[in-house]
Amino acid sequence: MNAVILLLVGLGTMALGYFVYSKFIAEKIYRLDPDYRTPAHEFEDGVDFVPTNKFVLWGHHFTSVAGAAPIVGPAIAVIWGWAPAFLWVVLGTVFFAGVHDAGAIWASVRNKARSVGSLTGDVVGKRARSIFMIVIFLVLLMVNAVFAVVIARLMMNFPTAVLPVWGAIIVALIIGQLIYRRIIGLGLVSVLGVVALYALILAGPSVPLQMPAEVAGMSGNAVWILLLFAYAAIASILPVWVLLQPRDYINGLQLFVGLIILYGAICVLNPTMVAPMFNDNVPAGTPSIIPLLFVTIACGAISGFHGLVSSGTTSKQLNRETDARFVGYFGAIGEGGLALAAILVATAGFASLADWEAMYSAFGQGGVTAFVEGGAYIIHHGLGLPEVTAATLLTVMAALFAGTTMDTGLRLQRYIFQEWGEIYNLEWMKKPLPATLLAVGSCILLAFGAGGADGSGGMIIWPLFGTTNQLLAGLTLLVITVMLVNLRRPMWYTLAPLCFLLVMTVTALVFQLRTFYEQGNWFLLFLDVVVLVAAILVAMECAASLKRHRTRVANEERG
Template sequence: MNSLVLVLVAIVFFIVAYSTYGSWLCKKWGIDPKRPTPAHTRTDGVDYVPAKAPVLLGHHFSSIAGAGPIVGPIAAAVFGWLPVMLWIIIGSIFFGGVHDMGALFASIRHDGKSIGEVIHVNMGDTGKKLFSWFAWLSLLLVIAAFTSICAATFVKVPSAATSSLLFILLAIIFGFLVYRRGAGLGISSVIGVALLFFCIWLGLEFPLHLSYNTWVVILLAYIAVASVTPVWILLQPRDYLNSFLLYAMLLGGVLGVLIKHPKIQLPAVTSFNLGNYKLLFPILFVTVACGAISGFHSLVGSGTTSKQLDNEKDVKVIGYGSMLIEGVLATLAIITAAYIGQDKLAELLKGSATNVFSNGLGEFMTGFGLPFATGKSFVALAISAFALTSLDTATRLGRFIFQEMFDKRKSADEVSSNPLTNKYVATIITVVLGGLLTFKGWRTIWPVFGSANQLLAALALLSLAVFLKRQGKEYRMASIPTVFMFLVTLFALVLLIIGKMSNFGKNWPIILIAVVLFVLAIILMITGVKALSDNKVSEDKNFKA
């Protein structure tokens, strides 16, 4: 099999899906470009800040991409490249795309509130509380996994550490000039991107060598600060500028494959049962994770993106389009694992999945004259930049959800007396607990993260189905994927718990989290099915049917 065929097939399928299925979803859901979005009706200068579509696309894409669509497909390559590719394409189009676009759409129709609030309105207060706890626990896993991945990358590629720190400073300057000094987005973008690549050069010249544990502490301190700063000064500009790195990496990878078209060495299917409870079904689907569908995306879409959406017409390109672009990234990831064969893949995986990806894309980019070392360093830097983006977005989302869980106010004008609703207290609790899990390492966390993440997606799809039905809209595009994702993830959690029990003393924190997530998911599933089975019509006066 030629890798060029895989890339072209994936891109063609995604373009067709965006033009047809994506447009059909907009029509069925009633996307209204004339309807004011929460970014305008609730502007506060901190979280609710209107952003132009290119800027918001950059934020959303950078936040959802992270290391997930790279680590997942490469880890799942042990089953062979064909099952992974099929799930990336089918999952991105009919599962992940619907999930991401639906979460964003449902949130803007609920004043930019989180999926937890969508569940509150459509499934009741108990459903919201349970989902909020589920989502918050899942975000602790995201924080732990991505902090570990970032720290490990900074240790292995010190130049990426230097450049990433410089990116943060550049983003602050960019945000200040654009949002407070009225600098034009176009010229600022050109200068910002030029300085972005200058930061890359500085990183290569002045690599920063620190230990893994030191980087973990620095990263945890950073995300704590980033969680409470206004989105215009760091989140929006950093993610927007970083998106150009991802676009460049994607373009370089695709171009490299077009020129070198490396031959696939990995078997199409290696095994349906790898032993130790690693069955193709359901492990493949929870391992690929963000490369096809990710519950984390629903938290981003309903947590930060919906509060910045300038116009409802942008829901399609930002919600559905971003997932399809991520599908292209996942396709490149599986190719970097499949072109080297099983033996070399196992050797490179001893470093990390990002090591496999960096080596692969670095090799592909030699096809158009870029030195391997430079290409590998650039890809490693891009990965760390996106993982860092997902990391601070996850922390902000964790802070939002934690505050919501303890907020008993009946209106936004009231002042809460509960210290747990304070954004600084919520941030510290979230960061400290996520940080404690970080020292387990990403390899230990990833299996439970994958299951929790996909189960979170199932719950988000369930809430979308209930919301659409109560509005008298077509909802099968959400309900059918919901059933499949519940079957996959509940089965995967059971296998995970059984597999970890042999070393309970070491694995008890992971087992405890898995059991809690399983129980919460079952209760929420029952609550959702009851809500879906009734014929209650929404009393939401703000929804324009």
């Protein structure tokens, strides 16, 4: 199969989804109102609640939800063949992710920008809220702890990426001032920001910055992790316009330039998919494609983490309610485009099937390495860019997206502690600084408590990220569905994805139980049981809540 054909089919389907399906969802189901006063205006404080240009907000939202997951998941899942991953990414983006992300923004905006976890108590019930808050905390803990490890390893393995990764923060701080103080127009700011970022990327190979193997008795990897958490803590407290918004915005533009380079190289090189369409010769120990495909690829098809961003930070910055379609649904399209690129370079970016099979010699292999090496191969042979520069470009892309997700993730974790302070009337926990310290402390405790001096403890519970994340997406869709029932609007557009996710999540958890038992991994077995019980309770809450609300609505219509 020719990679260019898949590229055109995938992007064409996603474009059709945005211009047709998202318009229907926005106008007929969510009924977005351009005159509705959003929380960004109602509670404007210049820190968290800030009315924001939809293009800038799209950049924040998109890069916050993207992270490394839409690269890692698809680049691992192609071990079953490129066709299943391609279909799930394209169809999942159009019918699942876009509806979920835009819906979470709408639901939060209509409820004073409260997080979807907090909303669950009012919409579904207090028991569901308790389950939801635990699941949210676990997902954020996994994301923040693991992405710190991913970025640290990238910088240890690719020292040419260190300068552009950290230099991007300085660029973002300058961009933030230019945008907020309206010194120059957004268009010129965008051009200057992208030029500065790519100048750093081009300079990276000439100025490699290698962290020593050991610093003050700690490994270089551990030092990077601590520095990343210190940065994320500061970023989570700063007003969103100072660093979070401009960093995410400029990274969003950088991704589009990166994708144009990747897609352009694919079109010029015109490579074939060396990987099989359906892989019958999977390595020993590879789990069944169903249901594991649907939890291995989360970001890029549908992800519960997106609901946290949509209702945690994005809804507080939405200028007009109708912007939710562009920011939420088109943000999902952007991530789907990144996942599509990951699939193509991880299956067509190798010289032969034997080379591809060597990369995918066991389940779980591939990921960022396959993306960087496969993408560098395509860019080098397609556009003639030096392979080290191409590898630096793709490494910086992965690291910057992981970093922006970590920024937002820690801010969201701070919100969770503050919401617990509200729920349990703990005044000290409602304040930003103590909540931030608790958020950072819990991540560091997991990283170094479970992982030892290397700080890679987050990787221990990472195998449960996919199932926990998809359970979270199901909970978000539940809240949206119940709201639609109460408003007497069609619910099938959210109920169908909800049911599909719950079935796949519960089945995947059962599969993983057997795997963890056979491995003797009692810690993950215990956590799996916890998440499985939560999934079953959520399914019961779903059925009970929907039945209760539909009965009430039916009685009101009769009476």
